[in-house]
Amino acid sequence: MDAVEKRVHAFVRVKPTAEFAQDMIKFGPDNKSIAIYIKKDAKKGVVNNRQTDWAFRLDGVLHNTSQELAYETVAKKVVSEALVGYNGTIMCYGQTGAGKTYTMTGATAEYEHRGIIPRAIHTATNKLFVFVQISYLEIYNETLFDLLSTMTSSGTSDMQMAVVDCPQGVYVKGLSIHSVSHEEDALNLFFEGETNRVIAEHTLNKNSSRSHCIFTIYIEVRSRFRLFSDVKCVNSKINLIDLAGSERLSKTGSEGQVLKEATYINKSLSFLEQIVIALADPKRDHIPFRQSKLTHVLKDSLGKSWALQQPQILSSLRFATRMKWITTEPVLNETCDREGTVKALEKEIILLKQELAMHDSLANHSLVSYDPLTDIQIAEIKSQVHKYLKGATDEIDIVNIRQVQEVFKQFKLVVSQQEHDVEARLRSKYVLIDKNDFAAVAAAHKVITCNMFWFQFTIMKKLIDLVHVFPPVRKEGAGSCLSGRDQDIYLPSKSQVVISAEDLDVKEGARNQDTANVDAELSKPPPMEDSQQPSSPPPKPVAFEQFKEECGSEINRIFKENKSILLARKKRSSTVAQRINFIKHEMEGIKKALEAQKQERWQQGEYVDEKGQIIIDEKEFSLIMKLKDLKEEYRSGYAELQDLKAEIQYCQHLVDQCRNKLVSEFEIWYNESFLIPKDVQEALKPGGNIRPGMIPINRVMCLEEDEQERFERMQERTLPDCPASVSFYKAKMRMDQKHTYTRAMSSLEQMRKKPGLITAAGKNKPLSFLHVT
Ligand SMILES: Nc1ncnc2c1ncn2[C@@H]1O[C@H](COP(=O)(O)OP(=O)(O)OP(=O)(O)O)[C@@H](O)[C@H]1O
Numbered sequence: 001m002d003a004v005e006k007r008v009h010a011f012v013r014v015k016p017t018a019e020f021a022q023d024m025i026k027f028g029p030d031n032k033s034i035a036i037y038i039k040k041d042a043k044k045g046v047v048n049n050r051q052t053d054w055a056f057r058l059d060g061v062l063h064n065t066s067q068e069l070a071y072e073t074v075a076k077k078v079v080s081e082a083l084v085g086y087n088g089t090i091m092c093y094g095q096t097g098a099g100k101t102y103t104m105t106g107a108t109a110e111y112e113h114r115g116i117i118p119r120a121i122h123t124a125t126n127k128l129f130v131f132v133q134i135s136y137l138e139i140y141n142e143t144l145f146d147l148l149s150t151m152t153s154s155g156t157s158d159m160q161m162a163v164v165d166c167p168q169g170v171y172v173k174g175l176s177i178h179s180v181s182h183e184e185d186a187l188n189l190f191f192e193g194e195t196n197r198v199i200a201e202h203t204l205n206k207n208s209s210r211s212h213c214i215f216t217i218y219i220e221v222r223s224r225f226r227l228f229s230d231v232k233c234v235n236s237k238i239n240l241i242d243l244a245g246s247e248r249l250s251k252t253g254s255e256g257q258v259l260k261e262a263t264y265i266n267k268s269l270s271f272l273e274q275i276v277i278a279l280a281d282p283k284r285d286h287i288p289f290r291q292s293k294l295t296h297v298l299k300d301s302l303g304k305s306w307a308l309q310q311p312q313i314l315s316s317l318r319f320a321t322r323m324k325w326i327t328t329e330p331v332l333n334e335t336c337d338r339e340g341t342v343k344a345l346e347k348e349i350i351l352l353k354q355e356l357a358m359h360d361s362l363a364n365h366s367l368v369s370y371d372p373l374t375d376i377q378i379a380e381i382k383s384q385v386h387k388y389l390k391g392a393t394d395e396i397d398i399v400n401i402r403q404v405q406e407v408f409k410q411f412k413l414v415v416s417q418q419e420h421d422v423e424a425r426l427r428s429k430y431v432l433i434d435k436n437d438f439a440a441v442a443a444a445h446k447v448i449t450c451n452m453f454w455f456q457f458t459i460m461k462k463l464i465d466l467v468h469v470f471p472p473v474r475k476e477g478a479g480s481c482l483s484g485r486d487q488d489i490y491l492p493s494k495s496q497v498v499i500s501a502e503d504l505d506v507k508e509g510a511r512n513q514d515t516a517n518v519d520a521e522l523s524k525p526p527p528m529e530d531s532q533q534p535s536s537p538p539p540k541p542v543a544f545e546q547f548k549e550e551c552g553s554e555i556n557r558i559f560k561e562n563k564s565i566l567l568a569r570k571k572r573s574s575t576v577a578q579r580i581n582f583i584k585h586e587m588e589g590i591k592k593a594l595e596a597q598k599q600e601r602w603q604q605g606e607y608v609d610e611k612g613q614i615i616i617d618e619k620e621f622s623l624i625m626k627l628k629d630l631k632e633e634y635r636s637g638y639a640e641l642q643d644l645k646a647e648i649q650y651c652q653h654l655v656d657q658c659r660n661k662l663v664s665e666f667e668i669w670y671n672e673s674f675l676i677p678k679d680v681q682e683a684l685k686p687g688g689n690i691r692p693g694m695i696p697i698n699r700v701m702c703l704e705e706d707e708q709e710r711f712e713r714m715q716e717r718t719l720p721d722c723p724a725s726v727s728f729y730k731a732k733m734r735m736d737q738k739h740t741y742t743r744a745m746s747s748l749e750q751m752r753k754k755p756g757l758i759t760a761a762g763k764n765k766p767l768s769f770l771h772v773t
Pocket residue numbers: 014015016094095096097098099100101102103107208209210243244245246
């Protein structure tokens with residue numbers, strides 16, 4: 001922020017009026033000076049020495065200025081400086097009716113016409129880490145009145161009140177100071193003070209514009225991060241003062257009570273003026289603050305730690321310009337939160353004492369126990385741990401190491417119990433398809449179990465021959481979809497499970513097949529020459545049904561169950577969304593009805609109770625209550641919808657996982673049940689005879705990453721049993737990218753020159769090559 005100003009700033013606000021004396025009052029072009037021209041009084045004769053021209057230099061002239069701009073110009077900086085620890089005072093001085101109250105308090109009817117006080121309240125109460133208190137003091141005929149006194153609802157004087165000097169500064173003994181936590185609290189107090197002012201005006205027959213009012217905002221800013229024993233805070237206050245009107249006695253022609261008031265006002269204002277003159281004079285040591293209650297109360301704020309009725313205007317201007325001569329020494333009111341510090345230190349002492357006692361006891365072996373803890377002791381520690389976790393206690397009693405260990409054990413138990421509970425909750429809600437489940441499912445099925453072994457050695461002895469009759473791969477066509485009720489099950493196209501003859505360097509003749517028959521060929525089962533081969537593999541949709549009944553039944557069951565949960569959640573979500581929309585619609589209707597009621601109320605005139613609250617009729621009340629209920633319902637519906645969305649996302653993920661799993665298992669099952677010749681299967685069994693020249697098969701594995709690893713480990717374990725020496729190549733590639741596919745194929749190209757094995761390739765899965773030499 002900018003450097004804190006030492007100088008007092010003086011502004012002049014001119015009340016807008018239709019009869020503004022333009023020929024007599026001129027504002028400087030920079031709006032920082034004002035000139036007054038007064039015509040000579042002809043009655044005073046030819047020799048007339050009266051001064052007629054005055055010019056005043058100020059910090060600003062506010063003419064036709066909005067309340068907002070007045071606040072921005074005069075008060076904003078003072079308030080922001082108070083929020084970092086510097087006291088501030090804003091005083092309004094001027095003749096009766098000049099607009100002092102309007103400037104400080106503002107007009108209550110219109111929000112935008114609110115004055116400096118409510119705006120300052122807004123700024124101070126809406127800052128984080130700022131604690132605000134408020135007091136409202138009135139000085140009338142040199143008597144102090146607490147406008148917020150709870151003892152005296154009318155704000156009458158408390159005889160105990162007095163201005164007291166103390167080392168920390170000046171304070172008003174007996175003045176109530178109120179803590180506020182919200183802007184609303186502060187405004188309520190302010191309005192209460194205003195009301196008390198008006199009530200007192202009637203009961204004491206006093207004139208509110210004849211008193212000085214000091215509204216004080218006390219600010220305490222605490223450091224954001226409280227260190228253990230050093231809680232820093234800064235205290236400051238802002239005095240917002242509406243001074244009494246400054247008429248001259250001669251002008252008022254007053255007598256009796258009015259004369260008394262005017263005398264007091266003039267006295268206190270002239271003392272204030274004297275203080276101003278004294279403060280502006282650097283040679284003056286003594287400043288007579290105690291001459292009046294007003295100057296005494298303002299000692300802190302004015303001290304070195306800190307003029308149309310023509311004569312009045314001139315005296316206000318003189319006063320204002322004199323104010324400008326004062327320089328103050330802004331002091332940052334940084335203090336420590338003593339109470340907080342003491343508490344923190346006491347806590348530290350207790351901890352240190354405990355530590356010391358523990359140390360002593362260990363040293364003396366008096367409290368050291370080598371016996372295991374009894375059940376009662378364990379139960380006691382358990383209960384303390386639970387209380388600690390619930391926040392019912394801040395510490396756990398420990399006197400020996402065994403107890404420390406037991407505490408940790410109890411914490412661990414709580415954590416593992418929580419984990420268990422969460423998992424149990426999830427399991428009760430969803431069918432979890434995790435890796436273990438799949439392993440278990442797979443293990444439960446003979447074919448899959450046996451195939452797990454075969455996964456590693458899916459070699460086809462006579463694949464060369466097969467490939468001879470296979471057309472080259474022309475395209476990586478889109479996967480085919482099964483029709484009917486399993487439409488959402490995706491089956492990869494055949495091109496993914498077939499290796500091109502070209503790649504495998506098969507005979508020319510095979511490549512000369514009619515390309516027009518490619519698709520037809522692909523859709524046909526591969527012909528097998530060997531008598532041991534299955535004669536004709538069934539079409540995939542048919543095989544898929546068979547797969548689901550046989551070995552895929554468990555995965556299929558889980559898949560269907562998850563799908564039905566997902567559907568149920570989606571249905572519920574759409575019902576809740578519809579309900580929310582309906583509520584929203586209803587709320588809009590009620591809002592409109594309320595608006596109409598309000599308009600009607602305004603037109604008919606509002607009734608206000610003794611607290612100033614507007615009285616509304618039954619209909620409006622029931623509309624408000626209904627709106628409140630609907631808002632509640634809307635909120636809970638919205639929260640439910642959010643939860644449902646999260647659940648749907650999760651279920652969708654599970655369903656996708658199941659679907660992929662089902663498809664990949666089916667592919668493996670299909671290949672191994674219908675495409676691998678039996679003699680190849682025999683050759684691949686431990687002790688079987690894998691001969692050089694066996695041609696690799698590229699097959700869809702679709703295994704999870706860690707299954708893939710397990711699969712590879714098994715290969716390494718099993719392959720040494722093979723008669724041929726084996727080297728293992730692994731390339732992690734992804735088949736979903738075309739260029740990767742090409743790279744995979746070129747790897748095959750290189751490898752084809754050597755007789756070998758290739759297993760495992762899958763869409764989105766790492767590609768592994770197993771090469772036998
Ligand atoms: N800048 C302004 N714009 C509009 N209205 C104003 C302005 N200043 C004052 N008024 C109006 O002039 C009237 C007198 O103003 P106000 O009560 O604030 O004077 P005052 O200086 O506080 O008088 P007193 O010394 O008697 O308390 C009020 O009705 C107020 O709304």
